[in-house]
Amino acid sequence: MKYALTGISSAIIGGLIVGIVGFYSLPGLMMLEDESMYDFETTIEVLDRELESAGWSVLTVHDMKETLAGHGHDVLNVKIYELCSSKYSAEILVLDDERIVSPMMPCRVAIYEKSDGNTYIARMDSELLAKPFGGVINEVMQTAASEIEDVLVKLVK
Numbered sequence: 781m782k783y784a785l786t787g788i789s790s791a792i793i794g795g796l797i798v799g800i801v802g803f804y805s806l807p808g809l810m811m812l813e814d815e816s817m818y819d820f821e822t823t824i825e826v827l828d829r830e831l832e833s834a835g836w837s838v839l840t841v842h843d844m845k846e847t848l849a850g851h852g853h854d855v856l857n858v859k860i861y862e863l864c865s866s867k868y869s870a871e872i873l874v875l876d877d878e879r880i881v882s883p884m885m886p887c888r889v890a891i892y893e894k895s896d897g898n899t900y901i902a903r904m905d906s907e908l909l910a911k912p913f914g915g916v917i918n919e920v921m922q923t924a925a926s927e928i929e930d931v932l933v934k935l936v937k
Contacts, residue, residue: 810909814936816891816899820857823891823899823935827861830931837864839886857899858892868924871916878917884909887928901932 816823831838844858864886872878872885890902906928910921 810905811902812905813900813902814932816901816935817937818899818935820891820893820899823901824859826935827889827891827901827931830934831861831863834927834931835865836927836931837866838862839864856893856895858890861889861891863887863889863928865924865927868920871920875916878915881913881917881921887924889928889932901935903928903932 818826828838839862841862842860844860845855848855869885872881884904884906887906888903891899892902893899906921906925910918910925913921
């Protein structure tokens with residue numbers, strides 16, 4: 781009986797530790813950040829050119845520095861790109877049950893400066909986030925994420 785209680789207690793404590801570590805590690809797993817090999821303006825120019833070459837549409841670019849300046853805030857450069865590839869969007873949005881992931885669409889990529897003077901590129905780890913959905917969602921998001929990474933690899937150190 782003593783050994784059973786010790787085993788159960790150990791399992792519970794181990795589960796709690798794994799849960800706590802997992803909870804605090806999750807944001808680092810969900811988001812990807814790489815330093816650009818270029819300054820901010822050059823990163824934007826190269827990204828625009830590479831996205832067009834890869835066949836991706838830029839739906840809009842949110843200039844957060846400009847937007848926040850209009851509200852009296854001063855932040856370093858931040859631009860958030862909303863990207864779309866109609867071939868991938870259609871594969872998901874044509875199916876009723878798969879539309880549940882539409883809040884994660886379009887793909888977003890952020891280009892920003894940090895106080896260290898360097899420019900960074902951030903995005904969701906779509907490949908990781910797609911896995912639990914399985915099926916069409918996983919397949920399409922894996923392919924789309926891979927294409928975006930092929931574009932971004934030309935920008936990162």
